[in-house]
Amino acid sequence: MGIIERVATDADAARALQTLGLLTRGALHQISNPLVGLLGSAELALSETEPGTKLNARIDLTHRTGLEIAEIVRALQAFIRLQDEPERELSLGAAAADAVALVSKVLPVHDTEFSVSGDATVVARPGETQRRLVELLVAELGRAERGATITLEVHDDVVTAGGGEVRL
Amino acid sequence: MRILVVDDEPSVRNLTVEILRRSGYEPHGVPTARRALDLLDEERFDLIVSDVMMPGMTGVELLYELRRRQPDLRVILMTGGSEEPERTTKAVALGAVGLLYKPFSHAELNEAVATALESD
Numbered sequence: 478m479g480i481i482e483r484v485a486t487d488a489d490a491a492r493a494l495q496t497l498g499l500l501t502r503g504a505l506h507q508i509s510n511p512l513v514g515l516l517g518s519a520e521l522a523l524s525e526t527e528p529g530t531k532l533n534a535r536i537d538l539t540h541r542t543g544l545e546i547a548e549i550v551r552a553l554q555a556f557i558r559l560q561d562e563p564e565r566e567l568s569l570g571a572a573a574a575d576a577v578a579l580v581s582k583v584l585p586v587h588d589t590e591f592s593v594s595g596d597a598t599v600v601a602r603p604g605e606t607q608r609r610l611v612e613l614l615v616a617e618l619g620r621a622e623r624g625a626t627i628t629l630e631v632h633d634d635v636v637t638a639g640g641g642e643v644r645l
Numbered sequence: 646m647r648i649l650v651v652d653d654e655p656s657v658r659n660l661t662v663e664i665l666r667r668s669g670y671e672p673h674g675v676p677t678a679r680r681a682l683d684l685l686d687e688e689r690f691d692l693i694v695s696d697v698m699m700p701g702m703t704g705v706e707l708l709y710e711l712r713r714r715q716p717d718l719r720v721i722l723m724t725g726g727s728e729e730p731e732r733t734t735k736a737v738a739l740g741a742v743g744l745l746y747k748p749f750s751h752a753e754l755n756e757a758v759a760t761a762l763e764s765d
Binding site for chain 1: 654656657660661664698725746747748749750751
């Protein structure tokens with residue numbers, strides 16, 4: 478493929494990602510209103526039914542399922558909000574832990590374990606940092622065996638996991 | 646304490662009103678910012694809990710108008726949290742006493758309201 482074709486393909490991919498981002502933001506907004514209704518109604522109904530009854534147990538399951546969906550929505554909302562934050566001092570260990578929490582909530586990680594070791598303070602854009610850490614984790618997830626432990630190791634301004642690294 | 650809930654989504658509006666009523670407040674719900682402004686011309690409220698994304702006048706535009714009409718009235722904005730970073734930044738700059746990200750629990754709503762009502 479020549480350079481002109483490659484640039485055109487890259488531009489198409491960038492536009493597709495931009496559209497996907499817009500749709501994701503819209504979908505999160507559209508999901509959040511019904512979730513308020515679902516969780517709020519379930520919480521009210523739980524308080525109105527007798528604990529130990531079949532109805533109470535069913536409502537409890539509905540409520541807990543709604544909370545699981547809400548956790549995913551909140552994690553994605555927080556990730557999107559982070560993209561607009563300006564450069565600042567941040568803990569790379571905490572950023573790595575946040576990236577692990579996001580990936581664990583949003584992706585089917587099955588029985589893969591995660592751990593973070595080390596810490597360092599860097600000056601960076603929080604959104605870009607988390608995005609790159611998520612990319613590192615996703616790449617490592619693709620390579621990992623089921624049941625494996627993926628460790629993010631922080632040294633100075635570098636985070637490594639398996640064969641990959643993020644250098645800030 | 647009288648609380649005015651503004652949200653075009655009936656399920657969110659009605660639930661928010663019911664949760665606040667059960668918590669001992671005196672809430673009233675309206676579907677648009679315009680209706681809120683009309684009601685505020687006639688009645689006194691201690692706090693506004695308003696959605697950000699609404700057809701017609703948005704929650705941030707309502708906040709802007711309230712700063713002009715009733716600068717001391719406390720306002721909490723409810724937001725989907727991922728769609729309008731510029732709007733929420735503007736809301737904070739305009740003096741919203743709280744931002745409540747949807748979906749929220751009863752406890753989160755009550756905590757945001759209590760904190761707002763305690764603020765100066």
